[in-house]
Amino acid sequence: MAQLDQSNNVEKLTPGDGDLWFLPLGGTGEIGMNMNLLGHAGDWIMVDCGVTFDETLSPDTHKTFSVVAADPKFISRQRESLKAIIITHAHEDHLGALPFLWPRLKAPVYASPFAAEVLRRKLSQHGLESKVPINVIALRERFTVGAFTLEFLPITHSIPEAQSLLIETSVGKLLHTADWKIDHDPVVGEPFDEGLYQGLAKENILALLCDSTNALKPGASLSESICYRGILRQVDAVEGRIVVSCFSSNLARLITVARVAEAIGRRFALLGRSLRNMYAIAKQTGYWPEELVPIDEQHLGYLPANEVFAIATGSQGEERAALNRLSLDTYPALSLERGDRIVMSSFLIPGNERLVERMLDRFKARNISVIESAQSDTPIHASGHPCQAELADMYTWVQPLVAVPLHGEAEHLAANAGVAKRFGVPVQLIGENGDLYELAPRQRIHYAKVTTGRIPLVE
Incomplete structure (x- = not known):
């Protein structure tokens, strides 16, 4: 199975013609920083190349790095066998590391039109736009890279053109869901297509690689569309200034919040470069409603x-983001006062609790009211990930032989595997970054096969 490359003393794994392997370098055993490898017949492909934010890599120095990625050392040292980098959607934890890591990988990139445009703008900031080959793939389009044939299947999430991957090889088919939920009214894009996924039962799917982020939660996730009324109820009687914070990459939420502003007769401004960039991309690609026009932030004062x-950006307490600067009263274009309101239309990423608590305490000390999604009596945030009922539906429809939970911490992976077992999936494989999942010819995990780690991209 494994060959040792003595020239640099690094293990080089080469899958044979009868092998089908899954090797996560990031995003399995943790949330964020997704970087997955699939190997077959001498070839590797990478699915997603994401980042995480504000991490302390050294407990000795306590130095925090604002952007961190999975270490691609294993595959970069055998990059001649890396045939493609596939981007499932345009969220930072799935594509944000690509501009930093592509010079080490140098493989062609495949992405949807929307994700491709997000990538082009990022690459241009690094002087790489003309150097990175980006292949724009339409939904339901089939394409072949090395020993793999792939198809983008539309799926609902919180950003346009999210897709799962149907991956075909000579020894079996895989479905990689990436991030998803079942949403019949997603605000942006088409509703979830149940018939498409029900039809996959006929495809004899060997393994389903599935998002585990909300696997601990019973029931089903809320539709994105429900946030409109919830946010509206939290702001319609406010007499002071209103600031709503959400993830800049959640385009559906940006549109929802802009519509709330319109409904209460207020113009809105976008605070933060990433928000303005997402607005520009959405407008260029036809996803932004023409009637919703932001004003320049300089007019707010x-x-x-x-x-x-x-x-505003900064729902996770990021030091340089707009919301944190508002809490410190150092944002140039806007100052908040007693009677103003902050609405946190986002979830709290584990690990960011102290940063967010300190930021919100600064607002509260100034008598600025704060509405957090976890304490709100109306729904002001909807997750983009499946809960247990949605996982059960997916496993029932697809009927894979093997369940491979990913995109979650250990307890999330175990909960996902439990749903798969209850709904008839014969084999569940639970591992973490660096484990080699053998999907064919047998189904087993070779634990700690590859050394993994994290690398800083921006201090």
């Missing part, structure tokens, strides 16, 4: 308090 409405 001239408006009476009861006309101010801002959408």
Whole structure:
């Protein structure tokens, strides 16, 4: 199975014609920083190349790095066998590391039109736009890279053109869900197509590689569309300034919040470069409603308090983001006062609790009210990931032989595997980054086969 490359003393794994392997370098045993490898017949492909934010890599120095990625050392040292980098959707934890790591990987990139445009803008900031070959793939389009034939299947999430991957090899088919949920009213894009996934039962899927982020939660996730009424109820009676914070990459939420501003008769401004960039991309690709036009943030300071409405980055307490600077009263274009309101239309990523608590305490000390999604009596956030009922549906429809939970911490992976077992999936494989999952010819895990780690990209 494994060959040792003595020239650099690094283990080089080469899959044979009868092998089908899954090797996560990031995103399995943790949430975020997704980087997955699939190997077959001498070839490797990478699915996603993401980042995580504000991590302390050295407990000795306590130095925090603002952008961190999975270490691609294993595959970069045999990059001649890496045939493609496939991007499932345009969220940072799935594509954000590519501009930093592509010079080490140098493989062609495949992405949907929306994700491709996000990538082009990122690559241009690194002087790489003309150097990285990006192959734009339409939904339901089939394409072949090395020993793999792939098809993008549309799936609902919180960003346009999210897709799962149907992956065909000579020894079996895989379905990689990437991030998903069942949403029949997703705000952006088409509703979830149950018939498409029900039809996969006829495809004899060997393994289903599935998002585990919400596997601990019973029931089903909320539709993105439900957030409109929830946020509206939290702001419609506010007489002071309103700031709503959400993930800049959650385009559906940005549109929802902009519609709330319109409904209460306020113009809105976008605070933060990433928000303005996402707005520009959505407008260019036809996903932004023409009637929703932001104002320049510089105009906010001239408006009476009861006309101010801002959408801000920084829901995770990031030091340089707009919301944290507002809490410190150091944001140049806007200052908040007693009677203003902050609405946190996002979930709290594990590990960010202290950063967010300190930021929100600063607002509260200034008598600025804060509405957090976990304490709100109306739904102001909807997750983009499947809960247990949705996982059960997917396993029932696809009927794979093997369940491979990914995108979650250990308890999430175990909960996902438990759902798979209850709904008839014969084999469940639970591992973590660096484990080699053998999917064919047998189904087993070779634990700690590859050394993995994290590398800083931006201090």
